Amino acid sequence: MIDRWTHAWVQAPLNLLAKSLVGKVTPDQLTLAGFLIGLLSVPLLAMEWYIPALIAIMSNRVLDGLDGTLARYTQPTDAGGFLDICLDFIFYAAVILGFALANPAQNALAAAFLLFCFMGTGSSFLAFAIMAEKHQIERIQFDSKSLYYLGGIAEGTETLLFYVAICLWPQQFSTLAFIFGALCLITTLTRVYGGYRTLSRLPGQSESPS
Template sequence: MLDRYTSRWVQPPLKVLAYHARREEISADQLTVLGFVFGLMAMVAITLGHFELALVLLLINRFLDGLDGAVARQTQPSDAGGYLDICLDFLIYSGVIWAFALAEPANATAAATLIFAFVGTGSSFLAFAAVAARRSLVQPQAVHKSLYYLGGLTEGTETILFFVLLCLFPGAFVPLAYGFAVLCAMTTATRIVGGYLTLRQP
């Protein structure tokens, strides 16, 4: 929901940094993999209870996730790169929640509920994108994305803010997780209905 607004001030500096990355011959795929490594490190930090460190690592992960796309757009975006990016993103999203369950067993039920909700948002996102690509649908507000997708209450910006809250207030994981799971469920419902109605059109 907030991505369309945050991209207005995030994209310009990313374009500048992407230009310098290209001059150093750093590829988008290299940044994608590096970001994934930082995400894995954040998961380990969460599991060990080092939440401040995890927050820094997660922010680096999200920064690199934005930078890889900026580099790709200045070179030649590829289906392979977009595929790699989205796969690793979803692994980190669910992995962070799993790490909180490992850090504190009392978080397990809330974590399982949220991961279940993530499956809903992810599957509705990817299933629609696959069919939309086959039908050559175009979404003007998502021209900077590799995939055509349906928006919702819980997109990238909201998820980053949620992860920040989890790292700052790990003791509040359970209510935060259940609250975000509700928002994810609402996103899933609107995506399923919106996607179905869109694809019914000839």
């Protein structure tokens, strides 16, 4: 919901960092490094080392922003965009797994509910991206995204803020996970509705009368 504003705020520092890395590292290398650092949060969370886990999570997010910025200074590729989005979804789910491992009795149900909700936001995002590419629908929010970006209440910034909150107040994980999961469900419903309406209005997409 607020990605369009936070995206603009972080561009200046990311641009400076990216310029200094041109010719020294590739965007795909940054993507893989960020993913591996992010995965460190799983064992850290399982051991209930929440602040080190938060550092790993934040490092992942910084590198996730940096790889795309660097790609625009070199040569963006479909392969790089594909790798980035796949590893992002795996990372987001891995953090929730870490909290389930930290305290299965208290966190497992909330973690399962949130992963269910993540399936809705992720599938609606990717399904619409496929159709938008097929019909050459222009991106309406972020020119730098590798895929058409269909927004909602629970986007990248909100997810990061949620991860910060559950690392700072891990005893509240279940409550926060159910709340954020509900926001994800609302996002899924709005994406499915908005995506269906958008696609059904394209030429030749109206249903024939019975």
